[in-house]
Structures are given as structure tokens and as C-alpha cells.
Amino acid sequence: MSDATAYRSLKDLAREEFILPGTPACAGCGGLEALRLAAKMLGERVVYVNAAGCFTLLAGFPYTPFRGSWLYTTMGSAAAGAQGIRDALDVLLARGRMDPSDDVQVVVVAGDGSTYDMAMSSTSAAIWRRLDFWYFCYDNQSYGNTGVQMSAATPFGARTQTTPVTPKSAIGATVDRKDLFEIWRAHRPAYVATVSPRYPVDLARKFETAQRLRGPKLFLAAAPCPTGWEFDPSRTMEYARLQVETGVFPLKEAVNGGPVVHTHVPRKRRPVAEYLEGQGRFRHLFDPVRQDAVIDTIQADVDGYWARVDGRPA
Amino acid sequence: MRKMLTGNSAAAWGARLADVDYVPAFPITPQTEIIEALAGWCAAGDMAARFVSLDSEHSMLTAAGAAAASGARVFTATSSQGLLYGIEVLYTAAGWRVPFVLVNVSRALASPITLEPDHNDVLAARDSGCLQIHAETCQEVLDSVLIGYRIAEDRRVLLPVIVNLDGFTLSFTREPVDIPDAGAARAYVGTYDPGHAVIRAGRPMAQGVAVLGGAGYSFFRYQMAIAADNALAVHEEAATAFAERFGRRWGLVDEYRMEDAELVLVMSNSFATKGRAAVDLLRAEGVPLGLLRLRVIRPFPRDAIRRALAGRRAVAVLDQNLSIGSGGITVAEIAHALYAESSRPPLLSYCGGLGGKEISEAEFRHVVDDLRRAAVTGEVPPPRLLYTEGEAAQMAALLRVAGKETPR
Numbered sequence: 001m002s003d004a005t006a007y008r009s010l011k012d013l014a015r016e017e018f019i020l021p022g023t024p025a026c027a028g029c030g031g032l033e034a035l036r037l038a039a040k041m042l043g044e045r046v047v048y049v050n051a052a053g054c055f056t057l058l059a060g061f062p063y064t065p066f067r068g069s070w071l072y073t074t075m076g077s078a079a080a081g082a083q084g085i086r087d088a089l090d091v092l093l094a095r096g097r098m099d100p101s102d103d104v105q106v107v108v109v110a111g112d113g114s115t116y117d118m119a120m121s122s123t124s125a126a127i128w129r130r131l132d133f134w135y136f137c138y139d140n141q142s143y144g145n146t147g148v149q150m151s152a153a154t155p156f157g158a159r160t161q162t163t164p165v166t167p168k169s170a171i172g173a174t175v176d177r178k179d180l181f182e183i184w185r186a187h188r189p190a191y192v193a194t195v196s197p198r199y200p201v202d203l204a205r206k207f208e209t210a211q212r213l214r215g216p217k218l219f220l221a222a223a224p225c226p227t228g229w230e231f232d233p234s235r236t237m238e239y240a241r242l243q244v245e246t247g248v249f250p251l252k253e254a255v256n257g258g259p260v261v262h263t264h265v266p267r268k269r270r271p272v273a274e275y276l277e278g279q280g281r282f283r284h285l286f287d288p289v290r291q292d293a294v295i296d297t298i299q300a301d302v303d304g305y306w307a308r309v310d311g312r313p314a
Numbered sequence: 315m316r317k318m319l320t321g322n323s324a325a326a327w328g329a330r331l332a333d334v335d336y337v338p339a340f341p342i343t344p345q346t347e348i349i350e351a352l353a354g355w356c357a358a359g360d361m362a363a364r365f366v367s368l369d370s371e372h373s374m375l376t377a378a379g380a381a382a383a384s385g386a387r388v389f390t391a392t393s394s395q396g397l398l399y400g401i402e403v404l405y406t407a408a409g410w411r412v413p414f415v416l417v418n419v420s421r422a423l424a425s426p427i428t429l430e431p432d433h434n435d436v437l438a439a440r441d442s443g444c445l446q447i448h449a450e451t452c453q454e455v456l457d458s459v460l461i462g463y464r465i466a467e468d469r470r471v472l473l474p475v476i477v478n479l480d481g482f483t484l485s486f487t488r489e490p491v492d493i494p495d496a497g498a499a500r501a502y503v504g505t506y507d508p509g510h511a512v513i514r515a516g517r518p519m520a521q522g523v524a525v526l527g528g529a530g531y532s533f534f535r536y537q538m539a540i541a542a543d544n545a546l547a548v549h550e551e552a553a554t555a556f557a558e559r560f561g562r563r564w565g566l567v568d569e570y571r572m573e574d575a576e577l578v579l580v581m582s583n584s585f586a587t588k589g590r591a592a593v594d595l596l597r598a599e600g601v602p603l604g605l606l607r608l609r610v611i612r613p614f615p616r617d618a619i620r621r622a623l624a625g626r627r628a629v630a631v632l633d634q635n636l637s638i639g640s641g642g643i644t645v646a647e648i649a650h651a652l653y654a655e656s657s658r659p660p661l662l663s664y665c666g667g668l669g670g671k672e673i674s675e676a677e678f679r680h681v682v683d684d685l686r687r688a689a690v691t692g693e694v695p696p697p698r699l700l701y702t703e704g705e706a707a708q709m710a711a712l713l714r715v716a717g718k719e720t721p722r
Contacts, residue, residue: 057526083368089384
């Protein structure tokens with residue numbers, strides 16, 4: 001993040017809204033809050049290119065909450081849609097068939113279900129082609145819109161509809177999330193960052209940094225999901241905070257695939273159990289018997305991550 | 315300018331003359347020559363278009379549709395497995411109501427994986443909302459691309475157009491092709507000026523939005539059906555304007571020696587040329603045979619087909635496709651077109667030419683023998699899968715090599 005920032009406190013964020021209220025999103029949707037903050041930075045000269053997921057239902061005929069344009073594509077190819085739009089606008093500008101004032105920024109909006117799995121190849125290719133676009137992944141850690149099934153973003157130990165907890169399989173999801181940040185960073189995109197709706201100034205500064213760069217600008221947004229994670233919608237920001245302060249979801253960025261900079265290092269990381277315990281999807285780790293081995297594995301994984309960040313052996 | 319061109323090269327010339335803005339591409343045999351030619355022309359500045367290599371046909375067709383939704387004129391091309399890989403997007407982009415031209419170079423579908431043509435690939439897209447023109451010659455490929463833009467971009471239509479040519483038998487066959495003057499071609503296709511679908515800061519628009527509830531969904535699908543129906547008249551206007559400017563008139567269907575034909579073969583694409591040869595051969599022997607070639611497949615020109623076939627003594631449809639578990643695909647649609655006709659002829663069904671299999675003179679003679687019998691007795695034999703004794707013997711030899719019994 002640049003030191004020359006215009007964003008030092010919440011008061012510096014635009015008061016103007018670019019995603020208007022009245023959507024069919026679930027109450028307490030953390031992803032929508034993250035997108036609302038992102039939209040404040042992106043403004044209205046944008047086109048959102050959407051892949052199938054929860055947010056596909058934000059624009060339902062004849063309404064759209066977006067100031068700016070929208071194109072729903074498919075589940076697997078939103079980044080290719082972004083490519084087609086950017087290329088079309090560039091060639092129309094070059095051929096004098098479009099007024100430069102009509103140009104827009106192209107923003108993919110996709111969930112983790114699309115991003116981590118089906119859209120991996122089309123997104124990888126768009127990044128590889130150095131497409132000048134934004135990618136905003138709202139990561140609620142499951143196929144949420146279809147009723148919460150496991151995705152490649154589902155964390156180890158979480159119960160979903162397709163990783164049920166039974167006496168024979170007491171853990172839930174038995175493999176951990178793909179490391180999308182590192183997958184993206186390996187492509188050396190102009191910019192890659194994680195953001196959380198609970199850290200709006202951090203989010204704003206990252207969009208501010210990315211705005212100065214040409215090429216792929218990729219954002220992985222924490223999206224605490226009351227429906228899928230099973231907590232009360234009033235507690236979304238609490239979980240967004242715990243996700244970061246336990247060290248489970250590190251806030252970080254990298255420019256041109258270079259060194260990872262952690263933009264918010266929890267001073268004293270809270271135990272992951274505090275984050276896990278209140279969520280219905282992890283209830284089986286605590287009740288009827290506490291599965292210490294599983295909780296310890298999750299804690300060790302987080303500790304190992306931060307040890308590597310600090311350059312210490314795990 | 316008259317030049318020897320392959321079918322693929324003719325397709326590329328069509329895109330060049332249409333002065334397209336954007337060519338998203340992904341290679342697949344036997345389409346590659348098209349995108350290689352366009353890549354070369356874009357790189358050399360012979361075309362103002364932007365050429366971009368995508369990562370799959372699914373991405374390629376998404377980029378094509380999205381660029382068209384942004385207001386650009388788009389051309390792309392694929393074949394076979396590629397068309398199927400991208401077919402989700404054909405439905406999606408057609409629903410966006412954005413025009414572009416997609417050339418499909420027909421190649422039979424896996425499994426078994428193969429290279430030579432039949433039409434199961436392009437006919438898999440028949441319900442997608444994309445219109446389809448199937449070409450027999452290299453000239454027709456070029457002309458149909460230009461006509462395709464006129465139809466696709468017409469405000470009464472606004473649907474993508476697929477121009478089909480057969481892989482190998484046409485894609486790699488060199489024929490003399492009249493290449494229209496660039497200025498005349500440009501004047502014919504006009505400028506793409508979309509009012510209905512653009513992406514502009516000054517005119518925000520939500521496209522492809524969700525529509526929940528059957529009545530809303532049905533409304534938009536019916537709109538597409540009406541637009542496709544409109545394309546029949548729009549094709550005739552575009553074909554007439556093309557004939558006035560370039561001297562070649564393309565019909566919804568193509569009739570060969572049909573004036574006094576009592577018996578009719580129905581075929582499509584480049585194998586129709588074999589049908590013409592069979593008609594000439596049997597005419598010389600006194601058989602009153604004619605050929606009806608299907609050209610516009612979507613919208614299906616039911617009236618033109620009914621007019622061409624009603625009152626004939628017998629009709630045989632040679633489908634170069636196979637709907638497994640049903641039979642030929644176009645024969646069913648032709649039967650539908652003829653059903654209400656009181657003087658409808660016996661309709662015979664044959665499947666041949668799968669994977670580029672030859673349709674031999676013996677097979678044509680067999681079909682015509684059936685036609686003559688049906689014309690007299692009115693009896694329709696069960697649908698036939700064409701295969702010669704020679705092919706069966708060759709296959710038996712291969713099966714022996716593979717250690718398999720010859721099936722009976």
C-alpha cells in the first residue's frame with residue numbers, strides 16, 4: 001500500500017453509494033458489504049461482469065441495484081466476458097466509434113464456487129494475457145446460492161450439505177481450502193489482495209493502490225455468511241473481525257507478484273476456537289464432545305502460516 | 315477478384331470483408347486455417363480488428379458475446395468438440411440478443427474421436443437460438459458470412475448466426491471464389507450500430523439479468539422465437555440485396571433439377587455435391603430425380619420445404635447425422651413441414667456420411683430404387699443406416715486385428 005493515501009479513517013470513504021439497497025441478498029451478507037465498499041472506490045463508470053452465484057440474483061429483471069452496467073455471463077467464464085468487453089471497448093475507442101468519456105472499468109464479480117473451481121482456467125488465462133480488469137471474489141467458503149455445499153474454498157473441518165457430519169465422518173470437510181491468493185500471485189498480476197468488510201480503510205487503500213496500476217487487479221474478499229456459516233445475521237462483522245484477528249484470514253497484498261505485504265498483522269492472535277465456536281458449521285468440533293485434535297490442527301495450520309510470515313520455523 | 319480459395323479461406327475472407335472489430339479465437343482441427351489467416355491479416359494491418367487467443371471455446375464464445383454486447387462486430391470460428399465445449403455460451407449469448415457470426419467447420423463428434431465431417435456437431439446447437447446457414451461451396455461460405463451479418467444485425471432478428479461448412483471435404487477443398495470488392499462488401503453489410511445493447515459509461519445498462527418466474531422467462535424466449543421466424547423474411551431481403559449487388563442469389567433452400575422431378579433426394583452441405591452427381595447420373599438413365607438442398611436450417615424454412623416437396627411421388631432424406639435412439643434429425647423436421655399437406659409424398663429416411671463416410675454410387679442407387687418402389691406402392695421402408703459390403707469387409711478385417719468378433 002502506498003504511504004500517500006487519501007484513506008486514513010472511515011470518514012475518508014465516499015459517502016455516496018453505488019450499490020443501492022433493496023437486494024434479495026441474505027440479511028447480514030458479508031460479501032455484499034465488501035462489494036458495497038469496493039463500489040465506493042470503483043464509482044459508477046464500471047461494468048460488473050458476473051458469474052453464477054449468490055450475486056447473480058442481485059440484478060433481477062427489471063431491477064438492478066448497481067449504478068453502472070452489468071452483464072451476467074456463465075459460471076465458468078466471467079473473466080472471458082471481461083476480456084471481450086475490454087477488447088471491444090478498446091477497439092471501438094481506437095476506431096473512433098466510441099467517445100472516450102464512455103469508457104468503463106471492467107469488474108468481474110464472482111463467488112468462490114466459480115472462482116476456485118470452474119472459472120479457474122478462464123481467469124488464469126485473463127491474468128496471463130495481462131487483461132486490464134478487476135476481479136472481486138466474494139469468498140463465503142461454499143456453494144452458497146445452491147444451499148451451502150462444499151467448494152474448494154471450504155475450510156477443513158466445516159460441515160456443509162455435501163460434507164455432512166456423521167458418527168462415521170466426524171470432521172466435515174477433510175481437506176483445506178485452495179490457497180487462491182498464492183495461485184493468483186503466481187501469475188504475477190499487477191495487483192492481488194485480500195480484503196475484509198470489517199476493515200474498510202484497509203480495503204479502500206488497496207483499491208486506491210490498484211487504481212494506479214494497469215493489468216489484472218485481483219481481490220479476494222472475506223464474506224462471512226450467516227446462512228452458510230450458521231450464525232445470527234447481526235454478528236457478521238464480529239465474525240469478519242475474528243476471521244482476521246485469529247489469523248485465519250490474513251489481510252495482505254502483492255504488486256506484480258512480488259513479496260507479500262501483510263497490511264494488518266494481528267498483534268496478539270486470538271485462538272481459532274473463538275472464531276470457530278459460535279458458527280453452526282463448526283459446532284460438531286465442540287459439541288457433544290470437543291474434538292481437540294481437529295481444533296489443534298486448524299490452530300497449528302494458522303500458527304504455521306504466521307511463523308512463515310515472521311520467518312520463523314513453524 | 316477471382317481466386318482459388320479453400321472453404322476455410324473463404325470463411326476468413328468473409329470476416330475480413332465484413333470489416334469486423336473483434337476476433338476471439340481458439341484453434342481446433344479443421345478450423346485452424348481460418349483463425350491463422352485472420353491472425354495474419356490483423357497482425358499485418360490488413361484488418362482493423364483485434365485478434366485475441368482465448369483459453370477455450372467456452373471462453374472464446376463468452377468473449378464473442380460480451381464484445382457484441384459492448385457494441386462491436388464480432389467474428390469467430392470453431393468445430394465439433396469445440397462447439398460442444400462452448401454450447402452453454404451459444405444459448406447464453408443468443409439470449410443476450412447480440413449478433414455475431416460464428417463459422418462452424420463440421421467434424422463428427424467423439425466418441426470415437428475422429429476428424430472428418432458430419433453434422434451432429436452443428437445440429438447440437440439447433441435449439442440454442444443461433445440461426446444456421448449450411449454452405450455447399452466455398453463461394454457460398456464467403457457469401458453466407460456477409461449475408462449472415464445482415465441477418466444477425468437486423469433489428470427484427472438480433473441473434474447470432476452460425477455459418478456451417480464441412481471439415482475436410484469443403485474446408486480444405488480449393489474452388490474458384492469471387493471475392494467481392496472490399497468497398498462493395500462494406501456497403502452491403504453496413505455499420506453495426508447497436509441501439510439495444512452497449513456498455514457505455516454514459517448509458518448504464520444491465521444485460522443478461524436473471525428473470526425469475528415462468529411467465530417472464532417465457533416472454534423472453536418467445537421473443538427469440540419470433541425473431542428467428544422474422545429471419546426468414548430478413549434472409550430473403552438480404553439475399554435479394556446481395557444478388558442485386560453481387561449477382562448471386564442464395565435461397566432458403568436450394569433446388570437442383572427439381573422442375574419436373576418426381577423423386578427427390580434431400581441433402582445438405584458439401585455432400586449435396588455428391589447428390590447432384592447422382593441426380594445427373596440417374597437423370598441420364600431416365601429417372602425423374604431432383605435434389606433439394608437444405609441451406610437455412612434455423613429458422614427452419616417449413617413453407618419453402620413444403621412448396622418444394624408437396625406433390626412429388628417420393629422423397630428420401632439423407633441425414634448426415636444420427637440422433638441415437640431416434641434416427642435422422644432433419645427428416646423429422648421435414649415430416650413436420652409436410653404433415654398438414656394433403657398431397658404429401660412417402661418420406662424415406664437414410665443416415666449416411668457419418669464421420670465423412672463416403673456415400674457411394676451404389677448407395678445412391680439403393681436409395682433411388684427404394685424411392686421408385688415407394689412411389690408406386692406407397693410403402694415406406696424402415697429408416698436405413700447406409701453401409702456398403704466393401705466397408706463391412708474392411709471393418710471385419712480391422713476387427714480381426716483388434717481381436718474382436720465381427721458383429722452380425
